[in-house]
Amino acid sequence: MTLYSTLAGSRLVPLVLGLGGAGCVVVALALVFRVALLVPWGVALVGAAYAVFLRLRGGAVDSNAVYVAVGLVVTAEVAFLSLRPPVPAGDGRIQWDAALRIVVIAIATLLGGGIVLVASGASGGGLVLEGIGVAASVVIVSAVVTLAARARDSAST
């Protein structure tokens, strides 16, 4: 994300690079010294670098924002996962649960981000982004229906 913000922008590159680099260093320190409190600060600094890049860039909505969002959330998930106290797994499923969760969150972010970008009228995403937006709508409606059904079941029991 830092590289993208740095390479795609043309103004105040050292500031963007500095912010993004500081974010990476903070996340690395959080992992080395096992301080969970530092992880959001690192993610926020990388996000700040992206915000500065966007502010300086101007123009149309950046269609790559959805990938930046996926990158940030996956980074945060992996960082928190590695900071969790290690407990040996008693079965095979528990070992794959975390990886599966990260994949699901990444896909959900792609879909949700796509909806927001489509709704905001971002251009330049092309047919792929339009497709993601439509798929996201379907998934969100399905999720809402599922949650409503589950809530009704739990209320009746």
Add this chain to the structure above:
Amino acid sequence: MTRTLGPKLVAYVALAATALVAALALRLQELVVVALPFALVPAVALLLARRPAVDVRLDLERERALEGDEVESVLTLDASGGVDRLEMLLEVPRGLGIVDGRNPVAFHLGNDEVRPHVLRLRCGRWGGYRVGRVFFRARDRFDLVAWEWDVDVRAPLKVYPREEVVRELLQPAETQVFSGNHVARQKGEGIEFVDLRQFTPGDRVRRVNWRASARRGELWVNEQHAERNADVILFLDTFTEATSDGGSTLDLALRAAASLTARYLQQKDRVGFVTFGGMLNWMLPGTGTTQLYRLVDSLIDTQIVFNYAWRDLGVLPRRTLPPKAMVVALTPLLDDRAAGALLDLRARGFDLVLVELAPQPFMAPPRGEIAAVARRIWELKREALRGRFREAGVPVAVWDDDRGLAVGLEEVSQFRRRARVALG
């Protein structure tokens, strides 16, 4: 059950809020996309989070074991509502260890799933344990909310000390009135020949010594030593102990006490015990297998309780030390109160045997010249104390793990034999 919100939840909500505020302030729609996952994940997680309902049961393979044995324990989890990630830790008391099985361990439990988890425990040290305090931590699917609780399903596990090899038991100086395996000083019904005397009305014909009667022209009968039992009191000094990673003097005392108890009870003797220290404990002398279990069960509850109070024999109930009992004292000779009480016991006429549990193997070697001199002075003081006991007619056997209890008891027997020769 305690419900806690993890640092990840706080971080995600803060990141989402910051990104949304920045999106508004800077008029950047892209930051809404960036905020989206950080807002959605906590929202969905809190919506789906369910309070876990897990029942747990503990089954121990057996309730009694010997030092060094392995005991299988099965923790059976029954999740009525299902748990995405359940972390479990069985509290293992000090003295026990786990040789097979994972502890702590994490599971995924489905709805109404019953899952057994097997742990193999090694009984490292004697003692009365209660195994079965289990700590749980359940996490939701997104690892944002955690529930922590503990369950007490403790079951008793008694670990008995391993037996020491005892080739020959100490013979008590005095016997009691009930029949047993010891040859008494008194004359009576028995096997060991002691003397001849003239026949008196009432004597059994089978006791007539026909050869002596024929030689003297009148009836003479044999007299035998009676075979009686004895009272043995095990006196454990629990004021203090020398301890290291490899064990302690109290371990030696318990192993010796358990071994001697079993052997004397096999000989139909009455055995009791007194633990004399910061906490007093005693059991009146008795005989039989029941007494063996009662004694060993009580012995494994023995512990060192630090206490400054001066204790003498006056605090002991009179019946715990019956007259003519042989008192076998198991002591590291580290506390003056125990030494004083034992000398007092001897002065009251008890047949006292001192088994000194050598504390030196449990101590670090002296470092430096001053420490070496201090150690030598300490050794000399101990030797002087042993001398006081020997002067009082008390045999002292020094026992450490290398020599074995049998060697120490043999030394005591030799001391007693020499003492008899000297007296004669």
